[in-house]
Every structure is written in C-alpha cells, then in structure tokens.
Amino acid sequence: MAKPIYFDIKVDGSRQDRPFLIFVEGIDDGHFIDVLLSDLEISTEQVGIVIVNGKDQFEKAISQAKKTHAYRQMRGLALIRDADGDTRAAATAIDQIFEKHFNVKIPPGETLxxxxxxLGAFIFPGNEEPGDLEKACLSTVHGTPLEELAENFMQKAQAQTAPLNQPHKRKAQVYLTAASTNLCRGVGYGFKDGLFNSNHAAIDRIREFLKAFLVELIEQKAA
Structure with a gap:
C-alpha cells in the first residue's frame, strides 16, 4: 500500500502546519481521505490530515490546534466523523465543538x-443515515460476489449468536479477508489498495464536500 501523503504516520498522524486541516477519527479514515485528496491533486503543502484517535478526541485536538503558532495562518478546518448508530447525536456533538471554538453551527455536509x-463538517456514511466509513465503502461494492459472500456470512453469524454490534465494521472485516491477498487492517487501507470502487456514487457526497471545502485551492490550481 502506498504511504499517505497528507499525514505522517511517524509524527502522531498529524500535519498541523498546513493552511487547511481535516480532522478525522482514526488512521483508517485518514487513508480514505488521503486517496480522495490525491485524486483532486491538492497540494500537500496546503492541506493536512489530523488523526485525533477517537470521536471523543475532536474537541481536545481542535483546542490544541488553536494554541499553535500555525493556527494564525490557518485558512480552513473541517471535521469528519462517523454517525455510528445516531446521526443526530453525531451532528449535535459537532455543533457543540464548532459553537465552542468558532461560535457557529454547521449542518452536516455543509461549509461556511x-x-x-x-469551516466544514461531514458525517459518514452520507450525513443523513446511521453508519460509518465501513458502510460507505461497502456500498461501493454492493451486489458483487465478495460483498454477497460477506453478507451471507453475517446473516448466518447473526442467526447463531446474540445481536452483533457494529455490523458494518464486522462485515467489512469479512469482505477484506476475502478481497485482499494480504491481511488488510481496515476499509481505508482497502480503499487505497483498490478493493472498493472509488468511482461509485456512494462516495460522491464526501468527494463533493471536499471540493466545496477546498474550492479556493482547486480554483487556484485551475487558474
């Protein structure tokens, strides 16, 4: 798998000295966003991904970023997280962070x-429904033989046990086990390795969000 170019694994997963920062939950999300930024051909000198290591760490990470010298030159900040089981709760958590630090509210998927x-906020899989990055990625291969194999496995597993939590994450692990010749640690890694369809409509919303957030850089590049 290619190394990320918008964040540095060796430096606690952060590139906080860039004018535009994108805060994400974990390294898997970082690899996913890294691919989309590469597709947009955005300069690595202008955009950095910040790995916060957990949805409960966004507020702390943004507080720390505001204390750095680089913050004075910051021109953009986006927060991207999973909805998990409750999209409204995820949106409320985002609102609390932006209200505290910037005195604004941002509807999921929007920028201002x-x-x-x-500033911008995005909630996986598509701002409106519960789920996560795993659900978004699995949607890109829906109906393929390996996806159906993973779905059948999950249905049989559910029939044999108590209800399983985080079903999309579990199904993604099954899918990646069958789809990758090497062990693959997550959908972000798998997305970078081409195990999901990066041109699928299920990815359009996050791609369009990134375009809107980085429109200034995109227009500069096109000029």
Whole structure:
C-alpha cells in the first residue's frame, strides 16, 4: 500500500502546519481521505490530515490546534466523523465543538466562512443515515460476489449468536479477508489498495464536500 501523503504516520498522524486541516477519527479514515485528496491533486503543502484517535478526541485536538503558532495562518478546518448508530447525536456533538471554538453551527455536509476561515463538517456514511466509513465503502461494492459472500456470512453469524454490534465494521472485516491477498487492517487501507470502487456514487457526497471545502485551492490550481 502506498504511504499517505497528507499525514505522517511517524509524527502522531498529524500535519498541523498546513493552511487547511481535516480532522478525522482514526488512521483508517485518514487513508480514505488521503486517496480522495490525491485524486483532486491538492497540494500537500496546503492541506493536512489530523488523526485525533477517537470521536471523543475532536474537541481536545481542535483546542490544541488553536494554541499553535500555525493556527494564525490557518485558512480552513473541517471535521469528519462517523454517525455510528445516531446521526443526530453525531451532528449535535459537532455543533457543540464548532459553537465552542468558532461560535457557529454547521449542518452536516455543509461549509461556511467564519472570521475569514472556511469551516466544514461531514458525517459518514452520507450525513443523513446511521453508519460509518465501513458502510460507505461497502456500498461501493454492493451486489458483487465478495460483498454477497460477506453478507451471507453475517446473516448466518447473526442467526447463531446474540445481536452483533457494529455490523458494518464486522462485515467489512469479512469482505477484506476475502478481497485482499494480504491481511488488510481496515476499509481505508482497502480503499487505497483498490478493493472498493472509488468511482461509485456512494462516495460522491464526501468527494463533493471536499471540493466545496477546498474550492479556493482547486480554483487556484485551475487558474
């Protein structure tokens, strides 16, 4: 798998000295966003991904970022997280962070400008329904033989046990076990390795969100 170019695994998963920062839950999300930014051909000198290591760590990570010297030159900040089982709760958590630090609320999937900075928020899989990055990635291979194999396995497993939590994460692990010749640790890694369809409509919303958040850089590149 190619190394990430918008974050540095050796430096606690962060590139906080870039004008535009994208805060994500974990390294798997980082690899996924890294691919989409590469597709947009955004300069690595302009955009950095910040791995916060857990949805409960966003507030702390943003607080720390605001204390750095680089914050004075920051022109954009986006927060991307999973909905998990409750999209409304995820949106409320995001609102609390943006209200505390920037005195604004941002509807999921939207961007706005506040005090000269572009701000944005996105909730996987598509801002409106429960789920996660795993659900979004699995949607890109829905109906394929390996996806159906993973679905059948999950149905049989559910029939033999008590209800399983995080079903999409579990199904993704089954799918990756069959789809990859090497062990693959997560859907972000698998997405980077081409195990999911990066051109599928299920990815359009996050791709369009990134375009809107980074429109200034995209327009500069096209000029």
């Amino acid at each position: 400008i506040s005090d000269g900075r572009k």
